[in-house]
Amino acid sequence: MSSTDNWDDESDPDALLPTADDWLRLAELRESFLAAEGGRAADSYWRSRRDFELYDATFAARIGWKWDAVLRELTLRGRVPSGATLVDWGCGTGIATRRVVASVPGIQHVHLCDRSKQATWFARDALATHHPKLKITLHAPAADEPIDILLASHVVGELAPEALEELLALAARARFVIFVEAGSRPVSRALGAVRERLLPSFDVLAPCTHSASCGLLAAGREQDWCHFFARPPAEAFTSAFWRRFSDELGIDLRALPYAFVALARRGEPLPPRGTRVLGRPRLLKGRALLECCDASGVATRTLFERDAKPLFKRLDRSGELLLADVRSEGERIVEFHSLAGD
Ligand SMILES: C[S@@+](CC[C@H](N)C(=O)[O-])C[C@H]1O[C@@H](n2cnc3c(N)ncnc32)[C@H](O)[C@@H]1O
Incomplete structure (x- = not known):
């Protein structure tokens, strides 16, 4: 310099x-x-x-x-x-x-x-x-x-x-x-x-x-x-x-x-793990639409409030890291195990 x-x-x-x-x-x-x-x-x-x-x-x-x-x-x-x-x-x-x-x-x-x-x-x-x-x-x-x-x-x-x-x-x-x-x-x-x-x-x-x-x-x-x-x-x-x-x-x-x-x-391959929710969940009455991204692509899934009450309360919080092991039946999320350390 x-x-x-x-x-x-x-x-x-x-x-x-x-x-x-x-x-x-x-x-x-x-x-x-x-x-x-x-x-x-x-x-x-x-x-x-x-x-x-x-x-x-x-x-x-x-x-x-x-x-x-x-x-x-x-x-x-x-x-x-x-x-x-x-x-x-x-x-x-x-x-x-x-x-x-x-x-x-x-x-x-x-x-x-x-x-x-x-x-x-x-x-x-x-x-x-x-x-x-x-x-x-x-x-x-x-x-x-x-x-x-x-x-x-x-x-x-x-x-x-x-x-x-x-x-x-x-x-x-x-x-x-x-x-x-x-x-x-x-x-x-x-x-x-x-x-x-x-x-x-x-x-x-x-x-x-x-x-x-x-x-x-x-x-x-x-x-x-x-x-x-x-x-x-x-x-x-x-x-x-x-x-x-x-x-x-x-x-x-x-x-x-x-x-x-x-x-x-690239080194040791990182094992694919979990689903990342993109953008903001769209909150509707009693359910939310989540854009779920994983190795198979991006798909809209529905989370019902009655299936995940505590999680549902956090969905409208800006900055919430939504990363989880997700199991769906059709479009409906039946299990959502957070991987975000919360
Ligand atoms: C919007 S500012 C963002 C600055 C900073 N990275 C930040 O996040 O606050 C974009 C910066 O990129 C620089 N920039 C634009 N084109 C560039 C180029 N071709 N080579 C190097 N710097 C460039 C600009 O001078 C400017 O400082």
Whole structure:
């Protein structure tokens, strides 16, 4: 890193308090992300260090809550990746790395990669504050350097085909890969296609309970997409800051949809185990419709309240990890043994 690769101003994280202009800028940034996802933006949307401060305190914080849900699921399933070298591709302010480093022990070297070098500076500074001993490099590893864990967060949807190939080439070298993305249909289906590309060399750690082709990419399921809902922390509903965020940007804080896939390089095959319930159960009177995914594909099953009273009460809780050994008779679920450690 050269001595010029740095900020020339001193930032004060306590000075964030967004002004009216800041809220407008956040709305503009959000538009830019959506435009980029729709293939309508070619260049970087970042303009200033203030952009990163605002983003990190708001959109990135929400992305952090999604990473919390993913890491919780991997932990509950006993499938947390490990390794010393981590690459965060399209790192932005580095929220994904910060969450992973906080819950995966043993990481020593982090590569922060982004087409915006200012983003990598911000990510580096934020990471180093809490982890001063980490080695941090602001570019991708050279061809002969190992990659233990590759992260990509909220970037797949905005990549041109060549950039996606670049990311997939890095993923192909990694021992573990985790992608966390927006829970929208186009982005989730794009992630499904990435999963298919990596399957020949990887097993799926989560959310799938199998490493077969994705049942939602099957013919006739074009309108469906794999996604989940994370549970925001209490502060999202109690703090004046988040209320203002919700009012200013028209974002419903209760809904935090995300899509993800975590993969491990093929080794000992992971035995397929259980059924993962996708999206949100559809609650009807006395019964619920569950989108059940397993190695045989995705099928809608009915859970009757009288068959599973305590479970039924939890079905409308956002962020509930529904992973179970399920036995069905026809479309009716007759046994649902949770594997989610609850
Ligand atoms: C929506 S932001 C997400 C940032 C971060 N990963 C997160 O989850 O908060 C997408 C990031 O990807 C970066 N990006 C977009 N296209 C890229 C490319 N072709 N190569 C590297 N980074 C790219 C952008 O500069 C931006 O920082």
